[in-house]
Amino acid sequence: MLIAFLVLLAPFSLRAQSKEYQIKAAFLYNFAQFVLWPETAFTNTDEPFRIGVLGDNPFGKALEEIVHGEKIQGRPIEIVESSSAEKMAGCQIVFVSKSQVPHFGDVSSKLDSKPVLTVSEDAGFIKRGGIINFYRDGTKVRFEINPDAADKKGLKLGSELLSLGKIVRPEAPK
Amino acid sequence: MRRDKVLNWAGKIARFASGLSPHLKGELNFKIAATVSMMLLTAGGLFAQESPSPEGPEIYKKMSLTELMDLDVTSVAKQPEPYLQAPAAIQVITGDDIARSGASSLPEAMRLADNLEVAQKNSHDWAISARGFNTALANKLLVLMDGRSVYTPLFSGVFWDVQDYLLQDIDRVEVISGPGGTLWGANAVNGVINITTKNAKDTQGFYSEGGGGSQLQYFGGARYGGTLASNVYYRVYGKYFQRDDEVFADGTDAQDSWNMGRGGFRVDAEPSLQTKFTLQGDYYAGHEGITTGGRANVSGGNVLGRWSHVFSDSSDMSLQMYYDRTHLTDPIPASVVGPITLAPAGILTDDLDTFDIDFQHHFNLLDWNNIVWGLGYRFTHEVNQNAPALAFLPPTLDHNLFSGFVQDEIRLHDNVFLTLGTKVEHNDYTGIEVEPSARLQWNVTTNQTLWAAVSRAVRTPSRVDRDLSEPGPGAPLVLLQGNPNFQSETVIAYELGYRAQLTPKLETSLSAFYNDYNNIRSTTTNSVLDAFGLPFPFFFQNNLEGETHGFELTANYHLFDWWRLHGGYDLLKEDLRVKPGKSDINNALNETADPQQQFSIRSSMDLPRNIDFDTALRWVDTLHLNNGATVGTVPSYFELDARLAWRPIQDLELSVVGQNLLHDHHPEYGFPSPTRVEISRSVYGKISWQF
Numbered sequence: 087m088l089i090a091f092l093v094l095l096a097p098f099s100l101r102a103q104s105k106e107y108q109i110k111a112a113f114l115y116n117f118a119q120f121v122l123w124p125e126t127a128f129t130n131t132d133e134p135f136r137i138g139v140l141g142d143n144p145f146g147k148a149l150e151e152i153v154h155g156e157k158i159q160g161r162p163i164e165i166v167e168s169s170s171a172e173k174m175a176g177c178q179i180v181f182v183s184k185s186q187v188p189h190f191g192d193v194s195s196k197l198d199s200k201p202v203l204t205v206s207e208d209a210g211f212i213k214r215g216g217i218i219n220f221y222r223d224g225t226k227v228r229f230e231i232n233p234d235a236a237d238k239k240g241l242k243l244g245s246e247l248l249s250l251g252k253i254v255r256p257e258a259p260k
Numbered sequence: 261m262r263r264d265k266v267l268n269w270a271g272k273i274a275r276f277a278s279g280l281s282p283h284l285k286g287e288l289n290f291k292i293a294a295t296v297s298m299m300l301l302t303a304g305g306l307f308a309q310e311s312p313s314p315e316g317p318e319i320y321k322k323m324s325l326t327e328l329m330d331l332d333v334t335s336v337a338k339q340p341e342p343y344l345q346a347p348a349a350i351q352v353i354t355g356d357d358i359a360r361s362g363a364s365s366l367p368e369a370m371r372l373a374d375n376l377e378v379a380q381k382n383s384h385d386w387a388i389s390a391r392g393f394n395t396a397l398a399n400k401l402l403v404l405m406d407g408r409s410v411y412t413p414l415f416s417g418v419f420w421d422v423q424d425y426l427l428q429d430i431d432r433v434e435v436i437s438g439p440g441g442t443l444w445g446a447n448a449v450n451g452v453i454n455i456t457t458k459n460a461k462d463t464q465g466f467y468s469e470g471g472g473g474s475q476l477q478y479f480g481g482a483r484y485g486g487t488l489a490s491n492v493y494y495r496v497y498g499k500y501f502q503r504d505d506e507v508f509a510d511g512t513d514a515q516d517s518w519n520m521g522r523g524g525f526r527v528d529a530e531p532s533l534q535t536k537f538t539l540q541g542d543y544y545a546g547h548e549g550i551t552t553g554g555r556a557n558v559s560g561g562n563v564l565g566r567w568s569h570v571f572s573d574s575s576d577m578s579l580q581m582y583y584d585r586t587h588l589t590d591p592i593p594a595s596v597v598g599p600i601t602l603a604p605a606g607i608l609t610d611d612l613d614t615f616d617i618d619f620q621h622h623f624n625l626l627d628w629n630n631i632v633w634g635l636g637y638r639f640t641h642e643v644n645q646n647a648p649a650l651a652f653l654p655p656t657l658d659h660n661l662f663s664g665f666v667q668d669e670i671r672l673h674d675n676v677f678l679t680l681g682t683k684v685e686h687n688d689y690t691g692i693e694v695e696p697s698a699r700l701q702w703n704v705t706t707n708q709t710l711w712a713a714v715s716r717a718v719r720t721p722s723r724v725d726r727d728l729s730e731p732g733p734g735a736p737l738v739l740l741q742g743n744p745n746f747q748s749e750t751v752i753a754y755e756l757g758y759r760a761q762l763t764p765k766l767e768t769s770l771s772a773f774y775n776d777y778n779n780i781r782s783t784t785t786n787s788v789l790d791a792f793g794l795p796f797p798f799f800f801q802n803n804l805e806g807e808t809h810g811f812e813l814t815a816n817y818h819l820f821d822w823w824r825l826h827g828g829y830d831l832l833k834e835d836l837r838v839k840p841g842k843s844d845i846n847n848a849l850n851e852t853a854d855p856q857q858q859f860s861i862r863s864s865m866d867l868p869r870n871i872d873f874d875t876a877l878r879w880v881d882t883l884h885l886n887n888g889a890t891v892g893t894v895p896s897y898f899e900l901d902a903r904l905a906w907r908p909i910q911d912l913e914l915s916v917v918g919q920n921l922l923h924d925h926h927p928e929y930g931f932p933s934p935t936r937v938e939i940s941r942s943v944y945g946k947i948s949w950q951f
Binding site: 108109111112113115116120143146147148150151152156226227228246247250 | 318323324764
């Protein structure tokens with residue numbers, strides 16, 4: 087704190103505190119390269135690829151900066167921010183902010199059977215039906231995947247994802 | 261500012277004495293001073309946090325999953341706390357903010373800090389303060405450039421006219437309102453301004469700028485940065501400008517044109533990730549027209565070295581030394597009382613040499629204590645050649661300042677911190693001074709911080725308070741005198757603040773304060789009449805006390821990627837009074853020439869085709885200034901600055917800047933009189949090019 091008092095960083099907090107989220111934003115964008123969405127994920131060929139952020143956006147502007155000018159599966163990318171699960175309906179990827187994870191049951195039902203890759207960063211997320219969850223291993227960002235949940239949504243996960251992520255199957259045969 | 265002040269002040273006294281309007285404000289203005297100051301390493305040193313390698317979204321997006329998994333979330337270097345979590349009323353001005361404001365000098369750029377009062381007094385002088393007390397020689401603000409104190413022991417304030425740099429190479433300016441005595445020492449009574457220039461590593465290559473216009477007649481600057489060896493970077497720079505006269509209320513020239521040239525260098529060596537050396541120096545010289553006649557010459561230079569070493573994430577130290585020299589030659593008009601000339605016109609010179617050494621060490625103890633301590637020593641050698649009408653006695657003065665401080669940030673809970681600390685100083689005027697503080701910080705979430713603080717700070721006497729003689733000792737009658745018993749002014753400040761990133765697009769902060777002052781300077785007379793049947797001499801005492809309170813509110817709103825808005829509002833209520841049974845010929849009016857309210861709104865747009873458009877509107881409330889016990893005003897005003905810039909090709913920028921666009925000329929400071937200087941509308945064009 088003293089240091090802050092003396093030196094204080096950049097004018098803008100986001101920059102200083104968000105290296106972790108810049109990295110996570112890059113992960114999100116990268117995930118899209120290794121997931122195959124069914125045709126039913128889009129209503130028409132002109133539709134953009136939508137990445138939703140449900141609840142508080144921890145990425146700041148990092149996510150927008152990363153997807154700016156890029157395409158996923160030939161489609162331009164659009165970021166949707168909202169705290170309403172209804173607004174996430176047209177998204178192919180939904181990042182669920184920590185504060186929304188406890189309500190993920192409700193959220194899930196609103197997304198229903200839509201082919202949505204759900205991602206979060208909360209220890210309880212996979213148990214509640216999420217597909218990919220970030221966790222920290224020391225100073226590194228890691229992720230766990232529930233391939234069964236992805237299957238249910240009709241998503242095909244690439245082998246690179248499956249080999250790099252930690253596989254968890256909360257609904258595995260009991 | 262110095263010269264006009266000194267002059268005005270002498271003039272006012274003379275008028276008073278001759279039975280014209282008792283214009284004592286100037287003298288009162290001369291506030292007391294603190295001596296000492298601070299140290300501390302400043303930003304650049306120890307805790308510098310330039311990123312060692314390129315990072316950020318642009319880089320990460322090109323990485324594979326495997327590479328991403330290899331990245332460290334936290335940087336290796338000691339990471340200063342995010343600005344959002346700083347437990348103080350701080351505002352940060354970036355180099356980019358300055359560029360987009362169109363400011364052409366450092367004092368102009370201070371308008372970007374909403375928690376400062378900035379009033380331009382004439383072409384080359386500014387009154388700048390925080391939380392009030394913006395008298396003609398404002399003395400409650402401490403200013404450091406790259407860790408070097410730039411306050412003058414002459415009046416404990418800052419000669420803003422000589423504080424400048426090639427603005428392109430300013431990294432940031434941190435403006436803290438509220439006391440900073442625990443870290444920075446005496447004089448950091450109402451605020452601290454920390455100006456940091458860029459690391460030489462970040463100013464590689466050639467940069468040049470030039471242009472001219474109506475008030476800023478012409479200017480030019482250049483910098484070249486290169487490497488001397490592996491991990492040893494340098495830059496050299498130069499800057500020059502010529503400013504035209506401002507005007508009096510009737511539109512006639514105020515004869516206060518000025519020019520200033522400066523140059524300097526900075527070398528930064530990083531022999532390892534843990535060790536950094538900085539060596540830098542500057543020299544400047546200028547000439548300033550004085551409205552009462554003649555020209556003042558100012559010059560100065562400094563050289564500073566700093567070594568810093570990081571032992572681990574939780575331990576580092578730094579050692580800094582500097583030498584600084586300033587020179588002033590100031591024409592002083594005759595001292596006239598009625599039909600009698602007490603002293604003829606003449607020249608005052610002031611030469612100040614400062615040597616300063618500071619050490620600081622930071623470490624963690626038991627995982628829940630973050631401790632910083634330091635030691636410092638400063639030696640000042642000041643020589644005056646006195647003018648007949650204005651003198652400082654003795655004309656040569658050597659002073660020593662010893663200081664030490666310790667501060668512990670204690671983690672009470674995961675996100676609750678208590679910081680306790682104190683500075684202890686010994687100066688040659690008042691002996692030992694103690695400046696403790698306690699700060700409590702609660703990081704409610706990563707995006708919200710609540711903080712509260714109680715601090716004590718002092719302003720130690722300046723040469724004006726102690727050593728002044730006006731006119732000098734050769735005159736048959738002395739009108740105003742310093743007082744060898746003048747003591748330190750003190751404040752106990754209570755602060756409460758909240759800062760939050762409310763949404764990704766909206767950031768806001770609110771800082772409230774209640775300050776309790778004691779022993780503030782007064783001007784007093786013995787009741788015994790002298791040989792002339794007049795109550796002279798007047799002399800300074802510490803007869804005032806009082807309270808101020810108010811708050812500062814700011815907000816930054818990123819409306820769109822290409823459009824940012826900024827707003828700031830300050831409220832200040834001041835209640836200073838003469839202590840019971842004591843006296844002050846100014847009825848306690850002289851210390852507080854401050855606007856009760858001010859606000860500003862700035863807009864920054866990045867338009868298509870590489871065009872930037874920036875505007876800044878400000879409103880400043882009425883200033884109440886005194887002339888003895890009489891009150892005069894500077895009317896409240898709106899003013900508007902604007903800048904339009906276009907980059908037809910990368911590295912080439914053309915811009916047009918308009919300052920104070922709403923009036924032909926308007927006053928920002930000074931008791932009403934035909935010779936009060938008003939500030940003119942200014943328009944200039946600029947070309948900058950780098951490669």
